[in-house]
Amino acid sequence: MSHVKLRGFISEIAQLVDQNLPEAQLLEQGAVSLGKLIAEDDWLPDAYAQPSPDRYQQFLLYADARQRFSVVSFVWGPGQQTPVHDHTVWGLVGVLRGAEVARAYARNHHGALVTSGNDQLLERGAVAAVSPSIGDIHRVSNAFDDRVSISIHVYGANIGGISRHVYSPDGPPKPFVSGYTNDTLPNLWNLSKEQPDS
Numbered sequence: 001m002s003h004v005k006l007r008g009f010i011s012e013i014a015q016l017v018d019q020n021l022p023e024a025q026l027l028e029q030g031a032v033s034l035g036k037l038i039a040e041d042d043w044l045p046d047a048y049a050q051p052s053p054d055r056y057q058q059f060l061l062y063a064d065a066r067q068r069f070s071v072v073s074f075v076w077g078p079g080q081q082t083p084v085h086d087h088t089v090w091g092l093v094g095v096l097r098g099a100e101v102a103r104a105y106a107r108n109h110h111g112a113l114v115t116s117g118n119d120q121l122l123e124r125g126a127v128a129a130v131s132p133s134i135g136d137i138h139r140v141s142n143a144f145d146d147r148v149s150i151s152i153h154v155y156g157a158n159i160g161g162i163s164r165h166v167y168s169p170d171g172p173p174k175p176f177v178s179g180y181t182n183d184t185l186p187n188l189w190n191l192s193k194e195q196p197d198s
Contacts, residue, residue, distance in 0.1 A: 078142060096151060
């Protein structure tokens, strides 16, 4: 399978990060790039699209060598969801297959965690943003109980390697490091496989 689309997307995000743009501008331009990537569903290798019956899967597709950003495919089995969690960095989420529901949370004036606004349904092709400056705490779930959904996420760090938090209704936030499902990355750089036969 050709990796041209994913490689091009990674190049676009790297150029945005290199420019040290204000976060709002980076998210806006990054969302356009992610929207183009997920507009066609013919590039994600099958190995990074496999659900598990036990929990959602988080497959690393690319991590910047300086850990300035990472690209991840999230694969949601029927009815699967995350705990309530934060990110501590900017992020973009684009739905490639199926649909997801995002429920945002915030702290009230007493410091308690409460839902913030209505649930957001993200259908195929939709892109949403998170960050500490615009809202960073949420729970995400597969919108379907009978099929797999897949989203492509871009974060402003190596998201599987940084300390974040999960939240419960009746206790303090607990630190966690999510890690990744996979041990190997897609080989985006073997250009010899993309040369026409002579």
